[in-house]
Amino acid sequence: MGQPRGKDQEKDVLRGHDERNVAALNFIPVQERLPEDLLRLERMVIRTNGQPAKIVCTGVPGIGMARGSDNDLLVALINVYIDAGCPADGIITTSAYALLKLSGQGTSGKHYQALSQCLARVFNTTYHITDGWFDFHAKRYTTVSFRIIDSLTRTHREETGADITLDSRSVLRIRLSEEITKSIRNGYIKPLNLTDYQSLPTVGSRTLYRLLDMYLDEAATRGDPKPYRMAVSLMTHAQNCGVLNRRPDHVRRALDSMHEPLIKMGYLATVNYVGKGLKTTVHYTYGETTSPINQEHVALLVKHGVHRGVAEKYARNLGEKVVVVVAKFAEELKRPNKKIENPAAYLVSLLKDVDSIVAQTRSDELRKQDIQRTRKASQAKIVKAEAQQNHLFEEELHLAIQKEGPEAAVEFMLTSFKVRQLQRHGLELHEIDQVRNAVLERRVDAAQMHAILNRVLMSPEVGIRDLRALL
DNA sequence: AGAAGAGAGATTTCGGTTTT
């Protein structure tokens, strides 16, 4: 154990992805050994933003439930699915060899045997998640039931009784759960450094890495000051990771062994336990070098002429602020009386001046959050039917326009969240800017614009055509 | 040469005992 295989580190980093629900909920417990007769497991987890969720998983007698290292298979499947271009039917075809490689395992006979058992477990475990599965499209938490794998066909060397042997030429045809694939297609994913992930020696450290990376990703998105820090209640954290034991000293011991490799590789700088027993909280400080580089941000900057190396530096250091600065840049670029000789250099100068730009947008955002919070309070009483919620959105929008003018309306409908989504659906950044201006200048009614933007998300072809006609 | 087997070493999990 210990040092990651050095040769991999020299090479390019394997850039993978993780589905956010899977990473946050961790519905496969880390525990490697579960009692044979344990076929139903119920636990509460708290998502990174505080949303509580109940997870019930059920196994089949004789096979047991998915656990521990089966998480690696799930990560591999998600990445195979994304690499395959996210087919709408959710079917991926891959080899047993590729799956083993992707989950960072060896490829000896024993590993193939382990893989077939692992597939059997994952295939036969059902999950029921209450109020914890985030529907990225509808923007709310939902209750879902599913199996990770819907169907599974495999070619195998030979069948000797009940034992099915996979080998390096086995081809697997797997249909992933629609809940998972739908979420991926909706873009509810985050980058995952597979090279780091695979270099971790234990199941626990790998699972914790993914979970902590979710927190890190959110801290970067919020634009927290560095170094990034994070604190959670010990027992909550244990539940989130899938450590089943409820005794604080046992939990702590389990966590310690997960932390060690993460500290060694520099992902975590420090881990502190504050308090005693059940009331202990765990405080993490991330390592300096762990800032994730968001490739989308890099691409965004490169597109505007910034040199790749420079772009990576700013993407690493500024996180989500990059989007804010580029938006500002696009805005400035369009001012008729402004002459910019070298757009790339101008963008870099804005990047250097990030603090004042972000301060400005942040004060706007705070105001917006305030509005939303007061409204949420009254909203709580209302039934959460989808149609009604849509209606509410419209109403909020109208209120925003009446009270605060079009600026507030724009803030409300063009959150950075939504801007990214729109881009993913094929809108160019300058077009989004046109949208913003059209509303600001009152050329287009905010409610109307909001409806069209939603259409873009629902059915891009029609929506974008309508939108372009309007601009 | 490659597969199978044996044995040492490390991990994980869990229960009993002492301490606060």
Next chain:
DNA sequence: AAAACCGAAATCTCTCTTCT
């Protein structure tokens, strides 16, 4: 009574050896 300490059983991993 809760929390921390300690240690042991069970199980897995890695390496070396043996057999076909």
